[in-house]
Amino acid sequence: MTNALVKIGLAGGCLLLFAGMMHDHDSDQHATPAQVVALDECDPATFNLPGNVGPGFCKNVALGFTGLGYTTTFSTLFAEAASGHPDPKWDFEPDKLTVDEGTPIIAVNQGGEPHTYTEVANFGGGFIPPLNGGQNAAPECAAGFSSVAVARTRILQGSQLQVAGLSKGVHHFQCCIHPWMRMTVIVK
Secondary structure (H helix, E strand, O other): OHHHHHHHHHHHHHHHHHHHHHHHHHHHOOOOOEEEEEEOOEOHHHHOOOOOOOOOOOOOOOOOOOOOOOOEOHHHHHHHHHOOOOOOOOEEEOOEEEEOOOOOEEEEEOOOOOEEOEEEOOOOEOOOHHHOOOOOEOOOOOOHHHOHHHHOOEEOOOOEEEEOOOOOEEEEEEOOOOOOOEEEEEEO
16 A cells, blocks of 8 residues: 555656646747848959958858859949948848747848848948948947957858847847848837
């Protein structure tokens, strides 16, 4: 009889422990992350020249369409940005995202260059003045990578960055290198 009571007690304790673990597990689950993609079409033949950004910097994944108009040359990138009409192939997708509070956002760099996914109060320029199209740098971007806050938002080619804990409301994100790469996140 005592042996049976011990077994029942152990089984009951295991059930309580399991139920508690299931409850804790359920309360820790977050929404499925929302994905943002950073895109660009840098031309390795011109970006990687000494005097531009240098060897190995642009790792274009445009499937070898260099020279066929599918990539952006180094000089074209700067000329279009200076004219106020930056290359639309350099972008965050989607441009606008609506998520529930608690939903993490994962920014994935599928481009050939490094980017940042930096939250700013208001859109502005980045830390490379010739790419700003005459705009002043957003204060959050102005110091460039010497600011730990900006450095933490860098996403290298093929990597990703997770942003969690956004409060309800409207949030603006931009690349502090290529400041026309912008998006708005609305948290409900």
